[in-house]
Amino acid sequence: MWYKEWRLVRYKLWLWLAGFGLITLNYLLQNVLLKPFEMLVYPDGGVEKHTTLFENWILIAQGFLPIFAVLGGIDLISEEVGRGTISFLLAKPLSRSRLYITKIGLNSLVLGGVVGLLSLIMLLIDHLPRSVGISKWNVVKVGTAEYAGFPRNEFLGPSQPVEIFPALLSIALIILECVAITAIVGLVSIFTRNLLQTLAVAALPLGALLFWLDGLGKTFNSATKMSPESGMAFSPVGEIPLVSGVVEGRWVGVGLLAMLATLLISLGLFLFQHKKF
Numbered sequence: 537m538w539y540k541e542w543r544l545v546r547y548k549l550w551l552w553l554a555g556f557g558l559i560t561l562n563y564l565l566q567n568v569l570l571k572p573f574e575m576l577v578y579p580d581g582g583v584e585k586h587t588t589l590f591e592n593w594i595l596i597a598q599g600f601l602p603i604f605a606v607l608g609g610i611d612l613i614s615e616e617v618g619r620g621t622i623s624f625l626l627a628k629p630l631s632r633s634r635l636y637i638t639k640i641g642l643n644s645l646v647l648g649g650v651v652g653l654l655s656l657i658m659l660l661i662d663h664l665p666r667s668v669g670i671s672k673w674n675v676v677k678v679g680t681a682e683y684a685g686f687p688r689n690e691f692l693g694p695s696q697p698v699e700i701f702p703a704l705l706s707i708a709l710i711i712l713e714c715v716a717i718t719a720i721v722g723l724v725s726i727f728t729r730n731l732l733q734t735l736a737v738a739a740l741p742l743g744a745l746l747f748w749l750d751g752l753g754k755t756f757n758s759a760t761k762m763s764p765e766s767g768m769a770f771s772p773v774g775e776i777p778l779v780s781g782v783v784e785g786r787w788v789g790v791g792l793l794a795m796l797a798t799l800l801i802s803l804g805l806f807l808f809q810h811k812k813f
């Protein structure tokens with residue numbers, strides 16, 4: 537069973553490697569090979585905080601995750617139904633539970649492996665000694681809110697890599713996002729007969745999931761706003777992207793996404809066991 541599913545997942549593996557590989561290579565060209573990465577440094581509570589090459593890439597990669605994760609679940613069951621092979625599979629001495637878990641498990645494992653591998657490569661590159669462009673951001677207060685941004689002083693200096701533990705939590709977050717998206721699309725594919733139907737029916741629940749993930753991602757996403765006083769773009773200090781060492785929000789995100797992914801897989805398994813084909 538695993539070999540049969542592996543033959544179906546192999547082409548996705550190459551697409552995932554090519555897609556995420558090109559995104560990673562483009563990011564490295566823009567921030568390492570052709571020009572130095574711009575590290576933002578700003579004071580927060582008397583302590584200088586900074587952004588990192590690794591987690592800035594995590595932020596960019598996160599925007600492409602839904603596209604690749606949808607590919608993992610879009611043909612989970614619907615393709616078997618459309619080709620008329622689902623009856624053949626169910627006629628074998630193979631439980632529905634094993635069939636469903638094998639399909640979603642292999643897709644999630646391969647996609648998570650690609651994302652995790654490239655993330656670890658980026659983490660290694662982030663820890664290599666190099667010079668970066670450093671921008672010292674000022675912090676201004678607008679009422680009770682604090683904003684960091686222009687004016688700034690730019691100069692070259694040594695890089696400050698991301699701390700290992702927060703980085704590993706960030707990797708866990710994006711892998712769990714892949715699993716959750718794969719699970720919700722795979723769940724929908726139980727009730728459809730082809731890829732287009734799956735995509736159309738999954739649009740609403742997938743949109744709701746991505747909206748929730750966007751809110752969850754505020755712990756390490758930037759939210760650029762306009763300063764009322766200057767009319768220039770500023771970022772709220774509490775939402776400046778990817779600050780090295782921040783772990784609390786990541787722990788919450790990992791826990792919530794792990795529970796959500798488990799719930800979606802369990803629900804899909806229950807529905808698949810009781811669906812008549």
